[in-house]
Amino acid sequence: MKLARIGPKGQERPAMLDAALQLRDLSGLVDDIDGAALHPDKLARLAALDPQQLPLISAPVRYGPPVARTSKFIAIGLNYRDHAAESGNPVPKEPVMFMKAISAIAGPDDDVPMPRGSTKMDWEIELGIVVGTRARYVEKAGALRHIAGYVLVNDISERFDQIERGGTWDKGKGHDGFGPVGPWLVTPDEVDVGALEMTLDVSGHRRQAGNTGNMIFDVATILSYVSQFVTLEPGDMIATGTPAGVGLGMKPPLYLSVGDEMRLSITGLGEQRQRVVASV
Known part of the structure; x- marks a missing residue:
């Protein structure tokens, strides 16, 4: 569904x-x-x-985020070996966990405002988990029972804020519009999360091509792990990491500019299309 x-x-x-x-x-x-x-x-x-x-809805329409009133937007970093390598980081022994602001959540095709003074705005295609039932101290064996479905996420980042401003990654991850989600929430019966093809293009150039089968920590491990630290409520989302091909990992690094267009796709989860616009 x-x-x-x-x-x-x-x-x-x-x-x-x-x-x-x-x-x-x-x-x-x-x-x-x-x-x-x-x-x-x-x-x-x-x-x-x-x-x-049911009544048919005529196109065109705007897709909003497929889940309303999310209380927590959690993300996992460095969860693909090739992305850890391109970022110059070792493969983590435990999931790297950080928070994205709720105000970062946006529709899948909404414009993304570039933050004022931004110099290193980057893209990250990710599989997102949507929680369906309350999860606290969940064992891996039962973790999948707590999942309502899956979504496509673009974990947009401002790398200067994330890496060079000190403190946690959250500074570079939580800007307005930095979490496009959707277009759909797809229930688990329709998704083989262990083998989903992922692609992201920037202004017509393929930048990321990966597969969820290459995640270091799988979906069940991630949900179980996060639930040891945070009580997950229905509607909460977890972005599970990105494969190689981000701007930070290029030689030399390549970042987004106003006018660039990102196009993302994950098998069975639909497509996104966002344009980078100047901040108001």
């Missing part, structure tokens, strides 16, 4: 995609796609619907 939220910012309404990837209106059945709607019983009721019986 593929769920989405469509409409202007702050006015999104819930939708489901049918077999032809046409949008169908869910607003008469659920208030929104949020933590409450992601309970397994509620997802099962939605999965039992015949999408053809």
